[in-house]
Amino acid sequence: MVNQQKDTEQKIMNAAKDVFQQKGMTGARMQEIADKAGINKALLHYYYRTKEKLFEKVFEMAFSIFIPKMQEIMLSEKPVFEKIEFFIENYMNLLTKHPYIPGFVINELNRNPQILVNIFEKNVQIKENKLFEKFDNQVQAEVQMGIIKPIDTKNLMTNIIGLIVFPIVARPIIQGIMFENDKKQYDAFLKQRKDFVIDFIINSIKA
Amino acid sequence: MVNQQKDTEQKIMNAAKDVFQQKGMTGARMQEIADKAGINKALLHYYYRTKEKLFEKVFEMAFSIFIPKMQEIMLSEKPVFEKIEFFIENYMNLLTKHPYIPGFVINELNRNPQILVNIFEKNVQIKENKLFEKFDNQVQAEVQMGIIKPIDTKNLMTNIIGLIVFPIVARPIIQGIMFENDKKQYDAFLKQRKDFVIDFIINSIKA
DNA sequence: TTTAAATTTGACCAATTGGTTAAACCAAAT
DNA sequence: ATTTGGTTTAACCAATTGGTCAAATTTAAA
Structure with a gap:
């Protein structure tokens, strides 16, 4: 059957x-x-x-969980500030549901970076639509318009993703050192960080 | 012999x-x-x-590489801004020399968080001198003095360390997606990030 | 009901793995 | 030169591991 x-x-x-x-x-x-x-x-x-x-199947599925939402947000017609807000909000929620994925992906890619190449070859659309380039253009346009302070988009993206992902992958060490290994306290910390990171990023780039 | x-x-x-x-x-x-x-x-x-x-020996050595410099900087009499600048500068340089350690530590702690407890038990001084509490007090004092915007020190520390460490542990994926896997370009990216992250953090908290 | 194909299983295998042991080796003290 | 202690090795072992295979079972079509 x-x-x-x-x-x-x-x-x-x-x-x-x-x-x-x-x-x-x-x-x-x-x-x-x-x-x-x-x-x-x-x-x-x-x-x-x-x-x-x-x-490979497991890795592909893990990796692909984070792609559709990213495309949806990045390709929308929203201004940069709104995109960033949506992005942070959505990905922090997604990570609450799948906290093991980022560490898993990062670790396996360090073990064998070739995996990423294979995924791009299999799933051309991910690479092909050039998400990053489009976002870069929009950012630099808004910089020209005086909405955003001059900033390198690669640094900005690294900051955004790093501030989102790092507290998840480094949870054992941060929770252990700064929160006396209190799980509930750390969950609360992660929850309040959603708004905190949004404000932190927006404030840092608004003109 | x-x-x-x-x-x-x-x-x-x-x-x-x-x-x-x-x-x-x-x-x-x-x-x-x-x-x-x-x-x-x-x-x-x-x-x-x-x-x-x-x-265990290897893990302990890897972990301990990042402790002494942290203590030296954190326990010094410098104001917060200077401490942050020194911290970022020194740790980014240290990571250039030991790029595998953060991923290694993070991964092994996710596999078995107990390792951290064992290290603290063996090496009491690390936990005992309460580095974080001291820094927290200093930060909040400077907030009261109007030097720094009001900010939660745990969020601040997480941001600082995240912005430093994330580009290293997530190198394969960032380099692959944003830098077309160009190693030299990524090394240059990491190099320019030293000043960038310092400015980014300082600007975000200065009153 | 029969049949053929797909699914599931228990038993098995070769290779790998962390670890052991007894013997060989070697430097320094007697 | 001999002894003694730590050091190094080759050979070996039991357990684990990913993987196979032929037989049994289930499913769906004829």
Whole structure:
């Protein structure tokens, strides 16, 4: 039955996502993924022939979660300030739902930067629509118009994403040192940061 | 001979640092470390009984590289603006020399947050001198004096460290997307960011 | 109901892995 | 020269790991 098939495939993907994102490619065990999916290990290899192939699927899905919203916001007709506000708001919410993904992606890309090239080759549209260039043009246009202080867009983007992502990937160390490992306190910290980061960025660039 | 001993131990540590920091605890192989150190694998276990123990040593050394400078700057008598400037300048330079460490530390702490607790237990002085509290007091004092805009020190610290560290740990993805994977261009980007981040932070908090 | 294809499983395998051991080696003290 | 202690090695081991395979089971079509 097709439903059974889809179900098994889904159970595998969910289990694989959990295990790979928590333990990384080298730390993940096929047996653990099979157990978590409630199936035989041989069935894992029946659906995804190798660990490598299963990992690639998981990585692609993790990576692609953050693409559509980015495109939607960046390609909209809003002015820069609004785009930045939407971007920060949306991505911080997205990260609350998927806190393991950024660390997972960053770590695996450090292990093997080639993965990114493969993803771009498979999924041309991501690279092709040149999101960054478009945003850069808009920023520099608003700089000319005197709305924004002169700023390099690459530095600006790095700042925005860094301020969003860093507290998530470095959570264990920040929570440990500055919050005495208090989980609830850190969750509250992350929550208040949404408005804080927006104000921080906007204030820093408005003319 | 004691010299030989120290030499072997040093060769092991150097090799272990390379392999662990590049491949992580789970990806590292004792055989590769032995090969890189130019010794027999059994000798590895003769000096450091288990992979776990060797890893702990490497992690501790990596972690401790970033402590002394932080203490020196934070405990000095400089005003906040100068401290921040020194901090950013020094840590960006330090990261240029040890670019693998932040990703390594972040990744291993996500895998096993307990490591941090163990380090604090072993090295009480790090936790005990309450660096953060002292800096917090100084910041809030300067806020009262009207030198700095009102700001939460935890957010400020997170911003500072995030802006420094993020471009290093996320290098593969930023370099890939914004710099067409051009290594030299990205090195130049990192270099110009030293002054950029200092100005960015100072401007954002000066009253 | 029969049949053929797809799905699932238990048993198994070869390679890799962290770790051990007994013997060899080597420098320094006697 | 011999002994003694730490150092280094080759050979080995048990456990783990990703992966395979033939048989069993389930599913859907004829």
